[in-house]
Amino acid sequence: MLTERVLSDLTKAVIARDKVKITKKQAESIIEQARVAFARARIDPHEAAGILTAQSIGEPGTQMTMRTFHYAGVATVNVTQGLPRIIEVVDARKIPQTPTMTIYLDDSKRSEDDSKNALEAKKMAAALEVTLTKNIADLNTDVAQRRLVLNLHKGNLKQRNMTADEVRDKLGRALRLYIEADKESNPKVLTIVPGRQTESDKDVIPSYTELLQLEDKVKDLRLKGVPSIQRANVQLDDETGEYYLSTIGSNLTRVSDMDGIDRSRTYTNNIMEIYDFLGIEAARQAIVNELKLTLEGARLEVDDRHLLMVADVMTSEGAVRAIGRHGVSGTKHSILARAAFEVTVNHLLRAGIVGERDRLTGVAENIIVGQPISLGTGSVELYYVPREN
Numbered sequence: 001m002l003t004e005r006v007l008s009d010l011t012k013a014v015i016a017r018d019k020v021k022i023t024k025k026q027a028e029s030i031i032e033q034a035r036v037a038f039a040r041a042r043i044d045p046h047e048a049a050g051i052l053t054a055q056s057i058g059e060p061g062t063q064m065t066m067r068t069f070h071y072a073g074v075a076t077v078n079v080t081q082g083l084p085r086i087i088e089v090v091d092a093r094k095i096p097q098t099p100t101m102t103i104y105l106d107d108s109k110r111s112e113d114d115s116k117n118a119l120e121a122k123k124m125a126a127a128l129e130v131t132l133t134k135n136i137a138d139l140n141t142d143v144a145q146r147r148l149v150l151n152l153h154k155g156n157l158k159q160r161n162m163t164a165d166e167v168r169d170k171l172g173r174a175l176r177l178y179i180e181a182d183k184e185s186n187p188k189v190l191t192i193v194p195g196r197q198t199e200s201d202k203d204v205i206p207s208y209t210e211l212l213q214l215e216d217k218v219k220d221l222r223l224k225g226v227p228s229i230q231r232a233n234v235q236l237d238d239e240t241g242e243y244y245l246s247t248i249g250s251n252l253t254r255v256s257d258m259d260g261i262d263r264s265r266t267y268t269n270n271i272m273e274i275y276d277f278l279g280i281e282a283a284r285q286a287i288v289n290e291l292k293l294t295l296e297g298a299r300l301e302v303d304d305r306h307l308l309m310v311a312d313v314m315t316s317e318g319a320v321r322a323i324g325r326h327g328v329s330g331t332k333h334s335i336l337a338r339a340a341f342e343v344t345v346n347h348l349l350r351a352g353i354v355g356e357r358d359r360l361t362g363v364a365e366n367i368i369v370g371q372p373i374s375l376g377t378g379s380v381e382l383y384y385v386p387r388e389n
Contacts (some may be wrong), residue, residue, distance in 0.1 A: 057307075057310070075222070101246070152167065
């Protein structure tokens with residue numbers, strides 16, 4: 001039986017071949033051919049699908065390089081590739097080594113003028129990038145006067161799309177202190193005294209420890225941008241001529257809340273973020289996408305069904321689990337299967353203490369005890385009854 005999705009794909013394929021109208025006989029022929037192809041591609045009952053998947057991914061995996069980085073578009077955005085990336089995905093790492101996002105702007109931010117589109121993309125990049133105080137000012141600690149002096153960089157402020165008045169206002173609200181400026185409008189130097197909350201508090205004499213604590217706090221204070229987005233680069237898609245952003249760092253939840261973002265095309269390589277924000281089905285598809293992208297990057301061809309098998313096993317319990325003793329292998333029902341993977345003594349000891357039983361239904365446990373496995377020819381029982389002449 002063909003699903004609605006398959007029928008939809010067949011329809012799109014017909015339209016792509018400039019076939020606007022087809023006869024009833026042609027439609028029945030296409031559906032019949034698709035049904036035959038489906039039947040031919042279907043796996044046999046009781047086939048060892050997991051072993052086939054492991055071999056089909058493991059063998060090409062030996063050809064993968066151990067290189068960690070490859071430059072994605074520009075030399076400033078590094079992305080983990082090859083075997084290290086495959087390990088990251090199947091280990092279900094909470095934070096990948098090089099988290100990155102691809103962000104597209106929605107229709108409200110696009111026009112027919114390329115220069116305007118580039119400007120909008122730059123504005124969005126400036127809004128996304130984390131701006132710390134140390135990025136836009138030189139911090140000098142005046143120990144004698146017990147104060148912190150900030151010399152603002154005009155060029156850096158312009159690049160980050162910020163003003164000196166904005167910096168002063170944000171520092172005042174974040175620190176809840178009075179921020180003294182060398183001039184009221186567009187100041188160049190800001191002075192902060194620990195403990196001084198209003199302009200009239202001129203008699204406050206802070207300690208040296210308070211001054212150092214304030215310096216540490218001000219230096220890494222986030223004035224603007226989305227947390228974890230260290231850098232956002234504007235790039236041009238050569239095929240569509242559309243500007244998009246490629247980031248170092250990822251924060252899908254916060255980026256999706258911003259105006260002007262096309263949420264349907266915004267993507268992150270952080271699978272756990274996708275799971276937290278969009279759910280388990282989206283995480284399952286992200287696992288397939290990331291595995292396929294990494295294998296194709298290494299010029300290796302693996303059938304999609306093997307990648308789907310890995311994704312299904314990792315997400316079958318409603319959460320993203322690692323393929324290891326802290327995830328899939330460590331939560332198997334069989335004691336012997338768990339013990340065969342890692343920390344053998346611990347599993348056997350714990351099972352003995354609680355009186356756990358092993359039903360010997362899987363592959364590993366039957367091999368350990370020397371029995372035929374319940375797959376392939378071992379899945380059926382055949383008896384030969386000779387005929388009497």
